[in-house]
Amino acid sequence: xxxxxxxxxxxxxxxxxxxxxxxxxxxxxxxxxxxxxxxxxxxxxxxxxxxxxxxxxxxxxxxxxxxxxxxxxxxxxxxxxxxxxxxxxxxxxxxxxxxxxxxxxxxxxxxxxxxxxxxxxxxxxxxxxxxxxxxxxxxxxxxxxxxxxxxxxxxxxxxxxxxxxxxxxxxxxxxxxxxxxxxxxxxxxxxxxxxxxxxxxxxxxxxxxxxxxxxxxxxxxxxxxxxxxxxxxxxxxxxxxxxxxxxxxxxxxxxxxxxxx
Amino acid sequence: xxxxxxxxxxxxxxxxxxxxxxxxxxxxxxxxxxxxxxxxxxxxxxxxxxxxxxxxxxxxxxxxxxxxxxxxxxxxxxxxxxxxxxxxxxxxxxxxxxxxxxxxxxxxxxxxxxxxxxxxxxxxxxxxxxxxxxxxxxxxxxxxxxxxxxxxxxxxxxxxxxxxxxxxxxxxxxxxxxxxxxxxxxxxxxxxxxxxxxxxxxxxxxxxxxxxxxxxxxxxxxxxxxxxxxxxxxxxxxxxxxxxxxxxxxxxxxxxxxxxxxxxxxxxxxxxxxxxxxxxxxxxxxxxxxxxxxxxxxxxxxxxxxxxxxxxxxxxxxxxxxxxxxxxxxxxxxxxxxxxxxxxxxxxxxxxxxxxxxxxxxxxxxxxxxxxxxxxxxxxxxxxxxxxxxxxxxxxxxxxxxxxxxxxxx
Amino acid sequence: xxxxxxxxxxxxxxxxxxxxxxxxxxxxxxxxxxxxxxxxxxxxxxxxxxxxxxxxxxxxxxxxxxxxxxxxxxxxxxxxxxxxxxxxxxxxxxxxxxxxxxxxxxxxxxxxxxxxxxxxxxxxxxxxxxxxxxxxxxxxxxxxxxxxxxxxxxxxxxxxxxxxxxxxxxxxxxxxxxxxxxxxxxxxxxxxxxxxxxxxxxxxxxxxxxxxxxxxxxxxxxxxx
Numbered sequence: 001x002x003x004x005x006x007x008x009x010x011x012x013x014x015x016x017x018x019x020x021x022x023x024x025x026x027x028x029x030x031x032x033x034x035x036x037x038x039x040x041x042x043x044x045x046x047x048x049x050x051x052x053x054x055x056x057x058x059x060x061x062x063x064x065x066x067x068x069x070x071x072x073x074x075x076x077x078x079x080x081x082x083x084x085x086x087x088x089x090x091x092x093x094x095x096x097x098x099x100x101x102x103x104x105x106x107x108x109x110x111x112x113x114x115x116x117x118x119x120x121x122x123x124x125x126x127x128x129x130x131x132x133x134x135x136x137x138x139x140x141x142x143x144x145x146x147x148x149x150x151x152x153x154x155x156x157x158x159x160x161x162x163x164x165x166x167x168x169x170x171x172x173x174x175x176x177x178x179x180x181x182x183x184x185x186x187x188x189x190x191x192x193x194x195x196x197x198x199x200x201x202x203x204x205x206x207x208x209x210x211x212x213x214x215x216x217x218x219x220x221x222x223x224x225x226x227x228x229x230x231x232x233x234x235x236x237x238x239x240x241x242x243x244x245x246x247x248x249x250x251x252x253x254x255x256x257x258x259x260x261x
Numbered sequence: 262x263x264x265x266x267x268x269x270x271x272x273x274x275x276x277x278x279x280x281x282x283x284x285x286x287x288x289x290x291x292x293x294x295x296x297x298x299x300x301x302x303x304x305x306x307x308x309x310x311x312x313x314x315x316x317x318x319x320x321x322x323x324x325x326x327x328x329x330x331x332x333x334x335x336x337x338x339x340x341x342x343x344x345x346x347x348x349x350x351x352x353x354x355x356x357x358x359x360x361x362x363x364x365x366x367x368x369x370x371x372x373x374x375x376x377x378x379x380x381x382x383x384x385x386x387x388x389x390x391x392x393x394x395x396x397x398x399x400x401x402x403x404x405x406x407x408x409x410x411x412x413x414x415x416x417x418x419x420x421x422x423x424x425x426x427x428x429x430x431x432x433x434x435x436x437x438x439x440x441x442x443x444x445x446x447x448x449x450x451x452x453x454x455x456x457x458x459x460x461x462x463x464x465x466x467x468x469x470x471x472x473x474x475x476x477x478x479x480x481x482x483x484x485x486x487x488x489x490x491x492x493x494x495x496x497x498x499x500x501x502x503x504x505x506x507x508x509x510x511x512x513x514x515x516x517x518x519x520x521x522x523x524x525x526x527x528x529x530x531x532x533x534x535x536x537x538x539x540x541x542x543x544x545x546x547x548x549x550x551x552x553x554x555x556x557x558x559x560x561x562x563x564x565x566x567x568x569x570x571x572x573x574x575x576x577x578x579x580x581x582x583x584x585x586x587x588x589x590x591x592x593x594x595x596x597x598x599x600x601x602x603x604x605x606x607x608x609x610x611x612x613x614x615x616x617x618x619x620x621x622x623x624x625x626x627x628x629x630x631x632x633x634x635x636x637x638x639x640x641x642x643x644x645x646x647x648x649x650x651x652x653x654x655x656x657x658x659x660x661x662x663x664x665x666x667x668x669x670x671x
Numbered sequence: 672x673x674x675x676x677x678x679x680x681x682x683x684x685x686x687x688x689x690x691x692x693x694x695x696x697x698x699x700x701x702x703x704x705x706x707x708x709x710x711x712x713x714x715x716x717x718x719x720x721x722x723x724x725x726x727x728x729x730x731x732x733x734x735x736x737x738x739x740x741x742x743x744x745x746x747x748x749x750x751x752x753x754x755x756x757x758x759x760x761x762x763x764x765x766x767x768x769x770x771x772x773x774x775x776x777x778x779x780x781x782x783x784x785x786x787x788x789x790x791x792x793x794x795x796x797x798x799x800x801x802x803x804x805x806x807x808x809x810x811x812x813x814x815x816x817x818x819x820x821x822x823x824x825x826x827x828x829x830x831x832x833x834x835x836x837x838x839x840x841x842x843x844x845x846x847x848x849x850x851x852x853x854x855x856x857x858x859x860x861x862x863x864x865x866x867x868x869x870x871x872x873x874x875x876x877x878x879x880x881x882x883x884x885x886x887x888x889x890x891x892x893x894x895x896x
Contacts, residue, residue, distance in 0.1 A: 066773065067772065074706060078706055085273075085282060086283065105279040117769065121770060145364050166349065167355060168347050168349045168352075173288050176457060179280075179283045183348060189349065199704065358677050
């Protein structure tokens, strides 16, 4: 499903990018000459990276999440994320749809300590947990708005932050539709999920995937033909968050409810 | 940092509904409210100045140089709130070294430099050059040197040279108008292009910003002109004030119409976000939007200006009415900036809840810093006025005879 | 001038692979590990690993319960991982009942499930299959057992009144125990002419309570209330 979706999208996206780049780079080359050449050439080559050998993504099976919060805990421990409940690279939300159709959502401390019993337990139409994290968009609005190139998409599709280069303007935080970014109070730079880049480049799983007790999170390479992620993509109908914004997330959800935003 | 965390903790208790956990911290505070407010004043003041040059509105001549200096004074301060708000101001030079051409914000440095260097400074230089030469001849040693430095040694006072100055000013103004549009339209684009934020994301945003900029610039120059004439114990030029008030009224009408269009459009389209935005307007933004921006800042001055402009009020009363209206407009425009910048961050991108903004008193993001940054352009303007008297009677090149009274009057 | 400045101050690796510092990728990738991954754990703890891999907990990685253990893997002597033994959060964060949890996922209500007993007393976390059928009724019906224990009926076995077949212990819902259905059953001890010890309270079944059943007024597990 999603594979097909991607292939259909690709030419249009490429077209858009190219058309936008044309006048832009023309203006840039004439005005600023060599200043832009390096970056422009590099960005052109970046366009091909979708077909790169390693291209990472994640699948989340909503119906398997038990809301234990182990992923949130592991993420904070692995990545030295501030312990205070205002800074999360990943968190878990609980959705409760009541009999009258009212939806209540909560995520106490990001779900790091699990969830208390809900108050209106007898009055539940359906309820479920949804783990959230940076969607590692293929068309990342945060990268688009960064004025200095301190946040970027690597060749393997992961969006990273260069904390030694970030000026702390927080435009990327405003531009992220998913609330996945925060300003690290210790460094005054933007920070976010890296898919545990230091782990996946060593062949390990991201910490949240490693500790998920029910296997609700599946990590892998989107282009590998035989991988648990690919298997999930074959078997389930997948959705992404806020598809209308055309961010092309690489975190895919199965069994996602329409109420999730 | 401890304090910071405590503040966030107390904000948690005031959240209504659900927000993403990272959204508890509100990232763009009062300093970022100041930035579009100040750049708006710059753009507006410049556009007012160009009315006199390009569109030959002769009544506005007394405010031409004043408007230019005002624009310069505020433009010099404009980047300071941004700089102060950065997490790493010492790295801000990166924006010039490795600007990301797809980022709206990366263009700030270039738009700013273009406007400051190529438009404002050049126009002021050409406009004042002849006067500077003449003032230099009469001044003491220190000032003489200073004026000589400012003229960059260009001392030709032949009619051809003065004519060239005039032509140059005219050309620069022609370039300057689109530049001023660019400067503030661009600021609107910074907000309007954030697709993640339904309160900001609107194609009308740059245009609304532009017209509110014109409104704020005209009213600021009106205020400064009125106050400076009083301080100099001169009689304000009533034709000029009337013209300013008329332009302010027209700009205000266009601005308000655009905002109403935006409002009706949102309401009529009634997208996914309409629920939470309605809740925002009737709760957290009620005072700053409905009361301050619309009632106090738009409708009251609109009525006051319309009435006093087209009725037979005594001149004294008229002037006071203009003054109060212009003051209210400033309050209203500040409210507009607040409602855009802060309002856009008070609701969750999950569209399920509202958060709070807590203004601090001290600290770099605090109220005192911002007040300081608002006073600073007036200090700069004071120095500029001392150095480059903008009053028509001070211009030696224009009329040799009025020279003596002009320089002493200041 | 801009070019000179640029050449001087722009980081060397900027723009090599895109509009960013290529070196930044290595900086992020060099971050130290905290979670070693279960593959590292089972290199030494092979028996636990083998046991777990055949159990219901086969998808549960070691560090879910034992905490981040990369430091332990580096230095086995001085760094010991968590070994949760108490009844508490480690088990309950997954197994306490919450309505959003998927149907079929094993959940308990902690308050009612063998209170005060350590989880690992009955369940081996490396092979958490419910160990055996409960020995006594109180394993499941703890609340009733506690109530009965402070009542005058404390000496009575559950089977005195309930006919519970052995299968009920394995499949409680499929084989429901029977309850008394008639007044005469209570009368077996409490009627005027019953053959029971003399200190048991007696009533005349013909005029006591008339057409009501006994347990409509008396709670059999705590009859004096």
